[in-house]
Amino acid sequence: MAEVAKMQVSDEVAISIRNMNKWYGTFHVLRDIDLTVHQGERIVVCGPSGSGKSTLIRCINALEEHQQGSIEVDGTLLSSDLKNIDKIRSEVGMCFQHFNLFPHLSILENLTLAPIWVRKTPKKEAEELAMHYLEKVKIPDQANKFPGQLSGGQQQRVAIARSLCMQPRIMLFDEPTSALDPEMIKEVLDTMIELAEDGMTMICVTHEMGFARQVANRVIFMDEGQIVEQNEPEEFFNNPQSPRTQLFLSQILGH
Amino acid sequence: MTIMTDPPKESFRLSMLLNDSRYRSLTLQVIAAILLALVIFYLANNVATNLAALGVSISFDFLGAPAGYDINQRLIEYTSQSSNLQAAFVGILNTMLVAVLACITATILGVFAGVLRLSNNWLVSKLMSIYVEIFRNIPLLIWILVIYGVMTVVLPAPNAFRGDDPSASMFMGISAFTNRGVYIPGPEFSRIFGETGILSAGIGWLVAIAILVGSFFGARIVNKRATRIQEATGVRPATLATNLAIWFLPLIAFFIITGLTFVVPVLKGFNFGGGIKIGAPLIAMWLALSVYTGAFIAENVRAGIQAVSKGQTEAAGALGIRPGRIMSLIILPQALRVIIPPMISNFLNITKNSSLAILVGYADVTATLGGITLNQTGRAIECVVLLMLFYLIISLTISGVANVYNNSTKLKER
Numbered sequence: 084m085a086e087v088a089k090m091q092v093s094d095e096v097a098i099s100i101r102n103m104n105k106w107y108g109t110f111h112v113l114r115d116i117d118l119t120v121h122q123g124e125r126i127v128v129c130g131p132s133g134s135g136k137s138t139l140i141r142c143i144n145a146l147e148e149h150q151q152g153s154i155e156v157d158g159t160l161l162s163s164d165l166k167n168i169d170k171i172r173s174e175v176g177m178c179f180q181h182f183n184l185f186p187h188l189s190i191l192e193n194l195t196l197a198p199i200w201v202r203k204t205p206k207k208e209a210e211e212l213a214m215h216y217l218e219k220v221k222i223p224d225q226a227n228k229f230p231g232q233l234s235g236g237q238q239q240r241v242a243i244a245r246s247l248c249m250q251p252r253i254m255l256f257d258e259p260t261s262a263l264d265p266e267m268i269k270e271v272l273d274t275m276i277e278l279a280e281d282g283m284t285m286i287c288v289t290h291e292m293g294f295a296r297q298v299a300n301r302v303i304f305m306d307e308g309q310i311v312e313q314n315e316p317e318e319f320f321n322n323p324q325s326p327r328t329q330l331f332l333s334q335i336l337g338h
Numbered sequence: 339m340t341i342m343t344d345p346p347k348e349s350f351r352l353s354m355l356l357n358d359s360r361y362r363s364l365t366l367q368v369i370a371a372i373l374l375a376l377v378i379f380y381l382a383n384n385v386a387t388n389l390a391a392l393g394v395s396i397s398f399d400f401l402g403a404p405a406g407y408d409i410n411q412r413l414i415e416y417t418s419q420s421s422n423l424q425a426a427f428v429g430i431l432n433t434m435l436v437a438v439l440a441c442i443t444a445t446i447l448g449v450f451a452g453v454l455r456l457s458n459n460w461l462v463s464k465l466m467s468i469y470v471e472i473f474r475n476i477p478l479l480i481w482i483l484v485i486y487g488v489m490t491v492v493l494p495a496p497n498a499f500r501g502d503d504p505s506a507s508m509f510m511g512i513s514a515f516t517n518r519g520v521y522i523p524g525p526e527f528s529r530i531f532g533e534t535g536i537l538s539a540g541i542g543w544l545v546a547i548a549i550l551v552g553s554f555f556g557a558r559i560v561n562k563r564a565t566r567i568q569e570a571t572g573v574r575p576a577t578l579a580t581n582l583a584i585w586f587l588p589l590i591a592f593f594i595i596t597g598l599t600f601v602v603p604v605l606k607g608f609n610f611g612g613g614i615k616i617g618a619p620l621i622a623m624w625l626a627l628s629v630y631t632g633a634f635i636a637e638n639v640r641a642g643i644q645a646v647s648k649g650q651t652e653a654a655g656a657l658g659i660r661p662g663r664i665m666s667l668i669i670l671p672q673a674l675r676v677i678i679p680p681m682i683s684n685f686l687n688i689t690k691n692s693s694l695a696i697l698v699g700y701a702d703v704t705a706t707l708g709g710i711t712l713n714q715t716g717r718a719i720e721c722v723v724l725l726m727l728f729y730l731i732i733s734l735t736i737s738g739v740a741n742v743y744n745n746s747t748k749l750k751e752r
Binding site for chain 1: 568569570571572573647649650652653654655656657658659660663667668671672675
């Protein structure tokens with residue numbers, strides 16, 4: 084399992100971000116971001132809070148607007164054109180820190196909602212698909228319960244399965260384990276590692292450095308809206324270049 | 339050797355009634371119940387003694403006696419020779435009429451204002467804020483007076499419509515807005531149900547309502563079929579045209595068969611005749627209750643929509659669901675849970691606030707049973723008790739329905 088990081092990455096470009104800038108009012112959150120992600124690549128983004136990590140990945144599926152530069156996902160240029168946004172969102176799945184499951188729908192309905200209304204999948208097929216992914220995240224027995232009846236770890240696994248039901252080519256994770264108890268973090272990380280083994284392209288904002296070492300091809304360190312440093316995990320952790328990265332690593336690995 | 343795990347059994351002592359958690363709450367409840375019974379007995383005894391000293395007896399015989407007064411706004415047959423009970427029923431129906439009308443318009447107004455207040459359009463959202471803040475911060479009583487005052491002072495009297503050169507003219511030739519009320523064309527069924535008259539019109543409308551109920555079930559069948567097709571093939575067939583046809587065609591056919599005609603009000607003597615008269619008091623009450631409570635409902639609706647966390651919209655958006663569907667599939671089902679309970683208490687407020695109708699001479703139940711009947715018969719206790727019972731029953735019914743709804747949509751948690 085530790086060999087995930089050595090898995091082959093194709094030359095095909097999945098996401099290409101060029102010279103992207105974003106402001107919240109007068110606050111400059113993202114500065115001159117340049118990033119190319121290849122199909123099958125697994126990237127971990129880390130950095131202090133407020134450094135723009137979440138904003139960056141939220142720009143990729145248009146949950147946030149950027150003001151300058153360009154984002155291309157699988158060759159589709161992200162613009163204000165709704166058709167392009169729809170196309171990108173159907174190829175990019177996303178998991179949130181607080182799961183954001185729909186509390187009024189059962190687990191199965193949470194999973195089938197988007198396939199039925201967006202992909203126009205017949206209900207039966209959508210349910211079979213949903214059960215397939217629930218088995219993949221190892222909770223098929225919870226299908227008829229409601230989100231409020233599940234533990235945090237189970238809820239996050241449901242959220243992952245919900246995204247997978249749209250059969251995305253790219254998955255974005257926005258601090259998927261920060262709201263969980265230590266025990267539950269493992270079950271979610273295991274699910275994500277399995278996903279990586281299947282060759283999914285992933286961008287993951289997380290502070291789980293063990294996960295980064297084991298799974299990532301590349302670790303990106305951000306500070307004050309800029310990409311400060313990016314490297315392979317071994318190099319990144321053992322031989323950080325910039326003083327800012329060294330300080331950050333000493334703080335999170337120091338205890 | 340055996341180990342004893344049970345605590346030693348204590349025999350019951352009297353001090354345990356106060357010091358033992360098993361008995362303490364029971365003891366206190368028994369004491370409270372005894373005190374309550376004593377207070378009730380004292381009050382009842384007091385009332386009975388004082389009533390006897392005043393020579394007053396409780397009797398509901400007056401309900402059968404002729405009322406002896408006229409009511410000009412009424413939904414059922416009533417003359418001054420009818421009994422006090424019938425007068426009370428006229429009042430009850432008038433109360434329910436204005437309450438139902440105001441509930442409907444206040445809801446529509448409130449939902450629009452609440453949703454528009456969240457609009458990104460600066461002008462629209464500010465206009466709605468002004469509406470909400472002005473109407474909910476000035477007492478209802480004053481709004482009723484203002485609207486009634488405007489209607490009776492500004493609108494022309496019926497005789498202004500008379501003569502070769504009238505100073506007022508009918509709106510589009512079919513409706514008259516006067517200071518006595520608004521006269522609009524009244525529907526009448528000229529065929530099948532015989533000559534015009536309250537009875538035939540009543541039957542006609544009942545049949546029309548029955549047809550609408552039929553359409554409702556027809557539309558449900560169509561929608562269920564659409565859902566079935568969607569589940570089987572993934573594509574939801576367009577149902578708008580079929581639905582419109584189901585709702586309107588049978589009704590239109592019924593109206594044509596029965597020869598529905600509208601009788602336009604005409605000036606007869608000092609007043610308009612024919613058509614339907616909506617009295618100025620009813621309009622003032624209806625409008626005032628609607629705009630006043632609508633402002634409160636607008637705030638409930640806004641709060642309900644804002645109570646659904648932004649993460650829900652984002653999660654649905656990230657799955658590729660379009661904004662319209664996010665609203666109907668994700669936001670509204672969750673917002674309704676927050677909106678409905680305060681909405682129900684607004685309906686209760688409308689019903690109870692309609693008792694202010696006496697102010698503008700609208701004959702609701704407070705004005706008939708609690709007003710003229712009470713004053714003429716002197717049966718104050720009986721009238722007020724009946725009045726309280728009526729409002730209590732209506733309100734409990736509304737909140738009972740609300741509770742059933744709330745329980746049926748409660749979120750399931752562990």
